[in-house]
Amino acid sequence: MSTEKMAKRAGTKKTKMNAAMIWGAAIVGVFVLVAVLAPVLAPYDPYKMGIPYIKPSAEHLLGTNDVGQDLLSELIYGTRISLFIGIFTSIIVTVVSLTLSLLSGYYKGAIDKAVTAITNITMGLPDLALTILLIAYLNPGKLSVIISISLTAWTGTARILRSRVLQLCEMPFIKIEQAIGMNDFIIMIKHIVPNLKDIILSRAALSVSAAMMTEAGLSFLGLGDFGAKSWGTILHYAFYQNGVIRNYYWWYLPPILCTSLAVLGFMLLGYYGAQKAKLVKNA
Structure with missing residues (x-):
């Protein structure tokens, strides 16, 4: 392959990466802004x-639910x-994964x-079934949902x-630092991490998206925190109060669209991070 074609392919790949980063950051930024300004x-x-079951109008843009709560306000909160x-699930998953991979690979x-x-055993267990089992034995609430998802999502x-740490530990600059007696913790923090x-950023972004989907699924099944408004709980009540059967689309479609977006x-940000990591690795 000619140098010109290789340069063109690299440029196209970089353009796709940048587009993924821009769109991902824009989408996530909008949702973060909505959360802060709720x-x-x-x-x-x-x-x-x-008044329950009001259709979308100027007064209630997305209508109301079965007890008359404004659906747009529910969606925003x-x-x-x-x-x-x-x-927070992503933070826990990242910290646990990084700690274990450093210890294992180093x-x-x-x-x-x-x-x-431990990793292989955990990966062999059915994630959703184990998460449901953990939530069933913990007190209902956001913390139990976060812990339950985290315990099955780190593998x-x-x-x-771990694979990358093993590669880095074979690099000459790591070998030299070990040979001169540099502290292991300092090597890990200053040179490996x-x-x-x-x-880390790529997997953290993907962990956020996976946790959000899992939370929505758990809430839909009736295992979420019903003391708080989440997209999953909105969908749960829309289904169990026959909103889907009655075709109250303004009730069940918005949380589905918000979760999907x-x-x-986060997946676009994860893609950007993964592709950037490949470029760095191959450099």
């Missing part, structure tokens, strides 16, 4: 009851809960075998990071 943007108190659960031996065994990230940042935004 008290200002919401036209009503999402818990205030009124639901952004906070859905993002909160997604982001020290190898018995530690690596133990971490690999993929841990395997990818910075070389993992693109993978938010997931798409």
Whole structure:
């Protein structure tokens, strides 16, 4: 392949990466802004009851639910809960995965075998069934949802990071630092972790999207935190109060669209991070 064709292909790939980053950041940015400004943007108190089943109108842009709560206000406040659960789950998943991958990839031996065994066993378990089981034994609430999802979602990230840590540990600059007696913790923090940042950001973004989808699914099944408004709980009540059968599309479509868009935004950011990590690795 000629140099010109290779340069053209690289330029096209970089353009796609930048487009993914721009669109992903724009979508996520809008949802973050809505979450922060929820008290200002919401036209009503999402818990205030009124006339039920009002169709979309100038007074209620998305209508009302079965107890007369404004659906637009619910949707806006639901952004906070859905993002909160997604982001905090991602933080836990990232910290656990990074810690285990550093210990496993750096020290190898018995530690690596133990971490690999735990990872393989956890990956062999059905994620959704285990998450449902954990929530059933924990007190209902956002914290139990975050913990339950986190305990089953860390394995993929841990395997990818461990593989990269093993590669980095064979690099000459790491070998030199080990030979001169530099502290292991300093080597990990100052020299290994910075070389993992693109993978970490990519997997963190994908973890947010996965957690948001899982939370929506759990809430739809009746296992979420019903003391708080989330897109999943809105969808749950729309289904169980026959909103779908009655074709109250203004009730069930908005949370589906919001969840899909938010997931798409984080997945685009994850794609950008993954492609950037490949470029750095191949450089």
